[in-house]
Amino acid sequence: MRTARSSEALPERATARFSEMLISPYVKERLAATRFITPTPVQAAAIPQALEGKDVLATAQTGTGKTLAFLIPVIEQLLKDKTPGIAALVLVPTRELAMQVVEQYNALRGKQLLPAALVVGGLSEGAQLQAIRKGARLVVATPGRLEDYLDRKLFHFSALRVLILDEADRMLDMGFLPAIKRIVSILPKERQTMCFSATMEGDMVRIVKDYLRNAVRLSFGSVSKPSENVRVQAFEVAMDRKQEMLQRLLSKETGKCLVFARTKRGTQRIAESLNRKGFSAAMIHGDRSQSQRTAALTGFQQGRFRVLVATDLASRGIHVQGIAHVINYDLPEVAENFIHRVGRTGRNGGHGVASTLFVKEQRSELFQLERSLGIKIERMRADETAALPEKRERLPVNLPRVEALQRSERFVLPGEVFQTHTEN
Numbered sequence: 522m523r524t525a526r527s528s529e530a531l532p533e534r535a536t537a538r539f540s541e542m543l544i545s546p547y548v549k550e551r552l553a554a555t556r557f558i559t560p561t562p563v564q565a566a567a568i569p570q571a572l573e574g575k576d577v578l579a580t581a582q583t584g585t586g587k588t589l590a591f592l593i594p595v596i597e598q599l600l601k602d603k604t605p606g607i608a609a610l611v612l613v614p615t616r617e618l619a620m621q622v623v624e625q626y627n628a629l630r631g632k633q634l635l636p637a638a639l640v641v642g643g644l645s646e647g648a649q650l651q652a653i654r655k656g657a658r659l660v661v662a663t664p665g666r667l668e669d670y671l672d673r674k675l676f677h678f679s680a681l682r683v684l685i686l687d688e689a690d691r692m693l694d695m696g697f698l699p700a701i702k703r704i705v706s707i708l709p710k711e712r713q714t715m716c717f718s719a720t721m722e723g724d725m726v727r728i729v730k731d732y733l734r735n736a737v738r739l740s741f742g743s744v745s746k747p748s749e750n751v752r753v754q755a756f757e758v759a760m761d762r763k764q765e766m767l768q769r770l771l772s773k774e775t776g777k778c779l780v781f782a783r784t785k786r787g788t789q790r791i792a793e794s795l796n797r798k799g800f801s802a803a804m805i806h807g808d809r810s811q812s813q814r815t816a817a818l819t820g821f822q823q824g825r826f827r828v829l830v831a832t833d834l835a836s837r838g839i840h841v842q843g844i845a846h847v848i849n850y851d852l853p854e855v856a857e858n859f860i861h862r863v864g865r866t867g868r869n870g871g872h873g874v875a876s877t878l879f880v881k882e883q884r885s886e887l888f889q890l891e892r893s894l895g896i897k898i899e900r901m902r903a904d905e906t907a908a909l910p911e912k913r914e915r916l917p918v919n920l921p922r923v924e925a926l927q928r929s930e931r932f933v934l935p936g937e938v939f940q941t942h943t944e945n
Contacts, residue, residue, distance in 0.1 A: 537559065538558055538559055538560075539552045539553075539558065539559070539560055540558075542568060542569070543569065543572065544568070544572070544593060544597060545597060545600060547600065547631070547633065548593060548596055548597060548600070548629075550631075551596075551629050551630070551631050552593075552629070554631075555628050555629060557589065560586070560589075561585050561586035561589075561590075562585070562741055563579060563581050563586050563587055563590050563739070563741055564586045564589055564590045564593070566579075566739050566741075567579050567587075567590040567591070567715075567739055568590055568593050568594060570737045570739075571590070571591065571593075571594035571713070571715060572594050572597060574713055575713070575735065575736070575737050576713060576714045576715065576716075576733045576734050576735060576736040576737065577591075577714075577715040577716070577736060577737050577739065578715075578716045578718075578729055578733055578737070578738050578739065579715075579716070579717050579718070579738075579739040579740075579741070580717075580718050580719065580720065580721050580739070580740050580741070581717070581719070581739075581740070581741040585741060585868075587687065587717045588621075588622055588625055588687070589625070590717070591611070591685045591687070591715050591717065592622070592625060592626055592629060593629075594683075595609045595611075595626075595659060595683055595685070596626075596629060596630060596634065598682060598683055599634055599658050599659065600633060600634070602682065604680055605656065605658075605680070606658070606679065606680025606681075607638075607653070607657070607658060607659070607660050607676065607678055607680060607681060608658045608659070608680055608681060608682045608683065609658065609659045609660070609681070609682065609683040609684075609685070610659075610660050610661075610662065610681060610683070610684050610685070610708070611659070611660070611661040611662070611685040611687055612662060612663070612667070612684075612685065612686050612687065612692065612701065612704070613661065613662070613663060613687045613688055613692070614663065614688050614691040614692040614694075614695050614697065615663065615691075616641040616642065616643055616644070616663060616811060616814075617814065617818060618687070618688065619639055619640075619641050619661045619662065619663055620639065620641070620815070622637075622661045622687070623636075623637045623639045623661050626659060626661070634658070635655065635656050635657055635658060636652060636657060637652075637657055637659040637660065637661055638652035638653045638657035638659070638660045638661070639652070639661055639662075640660055640661070640662035640663070640666050640667050640670060641662065641663045641666050642663065642665060642666045642811075643810075643811035644811060650670075650675060650676075653675075653676050663697075664697040664700035664701050664704060665697065665700055667700075667704060668700045668703055668704055671703075671704065671707065678707065678708050678709065679709065681708050681709050681712055682709075682712055682713065683712060683713045683714075683715070684708060684712055684713070684714045684715070684732075685714075685715045685716075685717070686701070686714070686715070686716045686717070686718075686728065686732075687717050688717065688718070688719070689716050689717065689718040689725060689728060690718045690719055690720045690721075690725055691719070693724045693725065693728070698724055698728075701728070705731075705732055714732050714733050714734070714736075716728065716729065716732070716733060716736075719860075719861070720857075748863075748864065748867045750867035750871065750872045750873065751863055751866055751867035751872070751873045751874065751875050752872075752873070752874045752875070752899070753863065753875045753877075753896070753898050753899060754874070754875070754876050754877070754898065754899045754900075754901045755876070755877040755878075755879060755887060755898045755899070755900055756876060756877070756878055756879070756902075756903055757879055757880070757881060757884070757900070757903070758878055758879075758880065758903055759880065759881075760880050762903075763850065763878050763880075764791075764794055766878055766903060767780065767791070767795075767848060767850055767878065768795070768798055768800070770846070770848055770876055771795070771800055771827075771828060771846075771848075774845055774846045774874075775845070776827075776843060776844070776845025776846065777821065777824075777828075777829075777841065777843055777844045777845055777846075778827065778828045778829075778844070778845065778846045778847075778848060779828075779829050779831065779841075779844050779846070779847050779848070779862075779865050779866070780802075780828060780831070780847075780848045780850050781830075781831060781832070781833065781847070781848070781849050781850060781851065781853070781862050782830060782832060782850050782851050783832070783833075783851040783852075783853070783854060784832065784851075785806040785807055785808050785832060787850070787851065788804050788805075788806045788830050788831060788832055789804060789806070791804075791830045791850060792804035792828075792830040795828055795830070800827065800828050801825065801826045801827050801828065802826060802827075802828040802829070802830055803816075803817035803818075803820055803821055803828070803829050803830070804817060804829070804830045804831065805817050805818065805829065805830075805831040805832070806831065806832045807832065817829065818841070821841060822841050822842075829841075830850075833853060833854075833858050833861075833862070841865070842868065843871075844865050844866045844868070844873065845866065845873055845874065846866065846873065846874045846876065847862055847863055847866045847873065847874070847875045847876070848875075848876045848877075848878070849862060849876070849877040849878065850878055851878075852877065852879060852883060852886055852887065852890065853890075856889075856890050856893040856894055859890060859894065860894065862875070863875040876901075877898065
């Protein structure tokens with residue numbers, strides 16, 4: 522069993538650009554070519570530690586650049602050690618997130634590395650296995666499909682050097698802990714493990730204790746509140762006026778909009794209504810086929826659809842740059858999902874707006890959500906559809922803000938100690 526012992530991450534001078542990092546000229550060129558210039562705080566803190574071969578445990582809000590924080594060290598490892606075989610494995614909770622990790626990796630790898638292999642359900646098994654047989658050294662997988670392949674002994678991980686658990690808490694929420702345990706049990710014991718999570722609760726403690734060794738603990742602000750870059754507001758409307766209010770909000774917004782509904786049927790109804798009213802809208806929910814979900818997401822990313830209507834399937838694991846406005850057409854069933862929905866906007870230092878529609882009978886439900894998350898949502902009149910001001914100083918004082926921690930704290934497990942490195 523891999524045990525965790527004391528480890529300390531000392532604050533370092535903030536890195537202004539990737540070009541200042543101790544990474545290879547090739548990776549710097551690839552980052553510049555794909556227009557990655559300035560690292561986020563998560564990237565600036567995690568990448569140097571990972572490049573030294575240390576295990577990393579990082580908790581941070583969505584939209585903080587965690588994918589690049591582990592892909593850069595993985596690429597450096599693959600460039601340094603060209604031993605044939607699968608050298609790195611990334612486990613993620615959803616097909617959509619797996620596809621986006623692969624897409625970002627393939628954009629960065631250039632000509633010196635082979636494409637990554639995608640191992641997920643709902644797509645051609647033959648194409649996935651063919652990528653591995655052609656020599657892919659990075660596998661990005663969902664636990665269920667990967668476990669199936671391993672049970673059938675279709676490939677092995679004897680050459681593995683790096684394991685990444687991305688959105689680890691979400692994988693546990695989806696019931697993947699047994700699959701993760703069986704997968705990790707067959708991996709080489711001598712490896713580097715990086716774990717990225719939005720929360721650190723329940724079974725996450727067991728994951729950390731069993732799978733990470735001498736881990737550097739990185740924590741970035743609050744992971745249970747909306748980003749300070751997002752204006753969070755709510756509109757009380759009559760049930761029969763919700764569609765009208767939604768259309769009004771969309772008409773005032775020029776950027777991409779993500780609309781959340783509670784049910785698959787509601788998602789379908791909203792998207793069809795918006796299209797009839799002249800809004801270019803796509804939809805994602807559990808009854809859509811993988812090809813339909815991929816087409817909707819790709820169209821949204823590329824701007825063919827300005828609106829994406831989704832269930833909470835899209836609240837985590839789907840990363841689209843430049844979402845200007847998140848609209849909760851329905852309140853989420855779980856308070857935590859509110860944070861993940863809102864986290865789709867205001868990413869990587871950008872600003873955004875998150876609007877919630879509720880009816881009179883849901884006042885207490887909204888109040889409970891605020892109490893549960895420790896936030897205050899700005900109440901707006903139905904005739905107010907203000908956008909986020911350009912300067913943060915102009916934000917109303919009652920908007921939720923995340924106070925950056927100013928000191929190092931200790932995160933303690935039974936019998937173990939981690940040093941928490943918190944960035945301002």
